[in-house]
Amino acid sequence: MSQYQASKMTQQKLHFIVIDDSKLDCFIAEKIIRNTGVSESIKSFVDAREALEHIKNHPATDAANKTILIVDIQMPVMNGFEFVEAFEELPEEIQKGYIIYVLSSSINESDLTRVRNYKSVKHFLNKPLTSNTLSTLVEWI
Amino acid sequence: MSKQERIKILYVDDEINNLHGFKASFRLDYNVFIANNTAEATDILNNHPDIRVIFCDQRMPDKTGVEFFGEIRGQHPHPVRMLLTGYTDIESVIDAINMGHIFRYIKKPWTDADIRSAVDEGNKFYLANSMLAIKNEELQKAYNELDKFAYSVTHDMRGPLLSILGAVDVAQNIDDIGEIKEMLGLMELSVKKLDNFIQNIHDYYNLKRGDLQITDIDFSKVVNDQEDIYKITAKMNNIDFKTEVQQNESFRCDEMSMKVILNNLLSNAFKYQKKNNGDKFVHLNVTIDKGLAHIQVKDNGIGIHENHIGEIFNMFFRATSEEVGSGFGLYNVKDALLKLNGEIKVDSVVDGGTTFNVTIPSK
Numbered sequence: 124m125s126q127y128q129a130s131k132m133t134q135q136k137l138h139f140i141v142i143d144d145s146k147l148d149c150f151i152a153e154k155i156i157r158n159t160g161v162s163e164s165i166k167s168f169v170d171a172r173e174a175l176e177h178i179k180n181h182p183a184t185d186a187a188n189k190t191i192l193i194v195d196i197q198m199p200v201m202n203g204f205e206f207v208e209a210f211e212e213l214p215e216e217i218q219k220g221y222i223i224y225v226l227s228s229s230i231n232e233s234d235l236t237r238v239r240n241y242k243s244v245k246h247f248l249n250k251p252l253t254s255n256t257l258s259t260l261v262e263w264i
Numbered sequence: 265m266s267k268q269e270r271i272k273i274l275y276v277d278d279e280i281n282n283l284h285g286f287k288a289s290f291r292l293d294y295n296v297f298i299a300n301n302t303a304e305a306t307d308i309l310n311n312h313p314d315i316r317v318i319f320c321d322q323r324m325p326d327k328t329g330v331e332f333f334g335e336i337r338g339q340h341p342h343p344v345r346m347l348l349t350g351y352t353d354i355e356s357v358i359d360a361i362n363m364g365h366i367f368r369y370i371k372k373p374w375t376d377a378d379i380r381s382a383v384d385e386g387n388k389f390y391l392a393n394s395m396l397a398i399k400n401e402e403l404q405k406a407y408n409e410l411d412k413f414a415y416s417v418t419h420d421m422r423g424p425l426l427s428i429l430g431a432v433d434v435a436q437n438i439d440d441i442g443e444i445k446e447m448l449g450l451m452e453l454s455v456k457k458l459d460n461f462i463q464n465i466h467d468y469y470n471l472k473r474g475d476l477q478i479t480d481i482d483f484s485k486v487v488n489d490q491e492d493i494y495k496i497t498a499k500m501n502n503i504d505f506k507t508e509v510q511q512n513e514s515f516r517c518d519e520m521s522m523k524v525i526l527n528n529l530l531s532n533a534f535k536y537q538k539k540n541n542g543d544k545f546v547h548l549n550v551t552i553d554k555g556l557a558h559i560q561v562k563d564n565g566i567g568i569h570e571n572h573i574g575e576i577f578n579m580f581f582r583a584t585s586e587e588v589g590s591g592f593g594l595y596n597v598k599d600a601l602l603k604l605n606g607e608i609k610v611d612s613v614v615d616g617g618t619t620f621n622v623t624i625p626s627k
Contacts, residue, residue, distance in 0.1 A: 145423065147450035151430040158437065197419045199582030199591070228422040231415055250423075251430025 136163035137261065138190040142174045142206065143167070143226070144198040148250070152193060152226075155254050161261050163188070171201040175209055182217050189222050189264070193252070196227040196234060203227065207241045224248055224260060270295040271387055272312055276305040276332065277321040277348070286319075289376050294383060301325075302332045309336060315343050317386040319370070319379070322349035322356070330360040337365060342393065344386035348372055409579065416580045420461045420590060424454040457590070464592035467524050471599045476518040478627045483550045483557070484509045486519070490526050490548070497534050504545040511552040516627045521600040526559070528593035529620050533563035536584065538615070541565075555626040564617035573610055 139162050141152040149167035156162050168174035171194070192210075196203035203225055210218065225238045228250040238247045245263075248256055274297040275286045283298040290296050297312065299305035301324065309315060318336075320329035327335075333345045347369040349357055360366045367386060370378050431451050438444055487507050498505035526548075533546040541564065549560040568576060572583040577598040580591035601608055606624035 145427055145454070147427040147431060147447075147454050150447065150450055151427065151434050154434045154438075197423070199584060228419055228426045230418055230422070250426040251433065253430070253433055 136188065137161050137264070138163050138188065139165045139193065140174060140177070140190055141165070141167040141193045142171050142198075142203075143193075143195040144169050145195070148195065148252075152252050155252055155257050158254060159257055159261060171198055171203070171206040175201070175206060178210070178217065178221070179213065182220065190220055191260075191264070192221050192223045193226050193248075194223060196225060196229050196238070204237060207244060211241065211243050218243060222264065226250055226252060271317065271383065272297065272315040273317045273319070273383060274299065274305060274308055274312075274315050274343070275319045276300075276302060276324075276329070278324040278326075279321070282321070286379075290379065293380070302327055302335075305332070306336060309340050309343070313340065313342075315340075316390045317344045317346060317383050319346045319348055319382075321372075322347055322353050328356065330356055330365055333360065333365040334363070342390065344390050346370055346382050346386060348374060412579060416591075417465075420580075421458065424458040424461075427451075427454045461590045461592065464590050464596065467596045468592065468599070470520060471524065471596060471603065474520070476521065476603060476627075478516050478518055481515045481517045481519060481522060481557075483511045483515070483552065486522060486526065487548065487550060489523075490530055493527070494530055494534060494546075498546070501534070501537065502542075502544060503534060503537060504543075505548075506545070507548040507550075509550045511550070513552055513555075514626075515552050515555075515557055517557070517604060517624060518627075521604055522624075524600045525597050525606075525622060526561075528597045529559075529561040529622070532593060533561050533565065533618070536618070537563065537565040552626075557622075557624045557626070559622040559624070560619065561622075562617065562619040567614040567616050567618055568610070568612040569614055570612075573612060576610070577608075 139152075139156050141149050141156075143149050143152070146169060149169065153165050153167055156165050166177070168177070174192075194203045194206055201209075207223060207225075210221075210223070221243075223241075223244045224246050225244055226248045227234065229235070235247060238244055246260070248260070270293070272295045273290070275283060276299045277283050277286075278301060280300065283300065287296045287298055297308050297315065299308055303326075305318075305320070309318075318333075320332055322329040324332075329347045329349065333347070337345070345366045347357060347360060347366045349369055350372045357366075357369050361369070367389060368382065370382055428451050431447050431454075435444055435447050438447075487509050491505070491507055494505060497503070530546065530548065537544045543564070545562075545564055547560070547562045549558075549562075551558045566584065568583050572581075575581045576583055577594050579595045581595075582591040597608065600606075601622065601624070604624050604627075606622060608623075609621045610618065611621075612618040
């Protein structure tokens with residue numbers, strides 16, 4: 124474990140939720156997150172509706188330890204946009220326990236613009252997720 | 265021509281005698297409507313929007329023919345407008361032609377031959393315009409589909425590739441063979457997904473652009489081919505796969521379209537099974553009766569939620585995150601059926617299963 128990771132660990136442990144209809148992408152994300160050593164817990168959902176239910180039923184217990192949501196855009200049944208819109212309808216105290224990152228293979232300009240317009244979305248990330256991206260993302264928090 | 269098929273034409277003139285003379289001359293050839301003033305003419309047009317040619321006298325007490333045509337053009341752009349007039353009005357006629365209000369003018373007094381030739385020309389123009397409108401609509405539809413297509417192609421082709429790329433990156437730092445094997449399994453799925461998508465594009469393109477090749481269809485052979493494709497899947501996943509064919513008459517159809525339909529319906533039936541069901545089945549039944557092929561594909565899988573039934577035939581629509589659907593299959597099925605004048609019906613119960621019933625007429 125690197126010095127950097129060790130110092131992070133002493134500060135705080137983060138919770139992660141990955142939402143992606145591709146099982147492989149969920150798997151990759153889990154691996155990368157686990158390797159950074161900053162995760163307290165990792166959950167993944169292939170169905171965004173189930174993720175939303177989970178979030179509704181598990182409000183964050185302490186506001187200091189936020190949960191990082193990594194959400195894909197194009198998914199069947201409930202896509203990333205619909206998920207973010209539904210998330211923004213949730214009570215404020217639930218919302219503030221989470222930080223949303225959108226992760227997608229989309230190179231479509233209108234998708235990117237749309238992502239930027241959601242107040243709850245912190246940033247847009249390109250697939251594939253790499254350990255470099257994730258470390259940067261953790262540093263920002 | 266039967267009475268219903270006769271071209272509808274309208275003649276507007278303030279002189280009753282002209283109207284009756286006109287109707288007497290042409291009532292056998294055309295479906296003639298007459299109007300004594302422009303208000304009456306507008307009523308007739310509103311009730312018969314399929315009138316193809318309008319003749320109107322230029323000099324009428326309430327308004328001129330040119331004014332009348334200028335007025336109705338907005339609401340009734342399709343009927344071809346012809347002005348009847350004497351030489352004295354030639355200035356206003358030229359203006360009207362140049363402004364696009366009228367198609368041509370006919371000099372008064374007209375002869376039957378003048379009118380017949382005008383109706384012929386007008387009708388040709390009307391048909392050409394209508395065809396153009398239909399073609400434009402088709403073109404617009406094709407453009408919209410292309411947009412959707414281009415958008416989804418980037419996702420559906422890049423998605424699996426980027427997944428594999430990500431997996432390769434992660435795998436380089438893993439030493440555990442078990443974990444690597446697990447990842448290889450997932451990578452294989454991604455490759456299959458991409459391959460499936462490309463095959464679907466191929467079907468899509470063939471259906472869109474290819475001409476139908478009508479041949480005699482031997483359904484026991486066609487179904488046999490499908491059995492060969494799905495035998496292994498059925499065995500591996502413990503799915504009871506039964507097929508039944510009853511064909512006592514010849515049936516003519518495009519074999520490629522037929523395969524697309526069967527293959528996609530079966531592939532879905534196998535794909536969307538309930539994982540823990542101990543009694544999984546897929547039944548295919550084909551019956552040819554009085555020139556109609558009835559195809560039934562029935563499964564007891566996860567079913568389709570009623571909210572999604574209306575959308576399953578839309579391009580790139582996916583009703584579930586289960587399995588590796590491309591959202592292309594049923595779109596291709598519907599497209600093939602459209603070409604074959606066939607029909608498809610869906611009955612589905614969530615957690616109970618789905619039955620597709622397809623009917624196709626012999627060509």
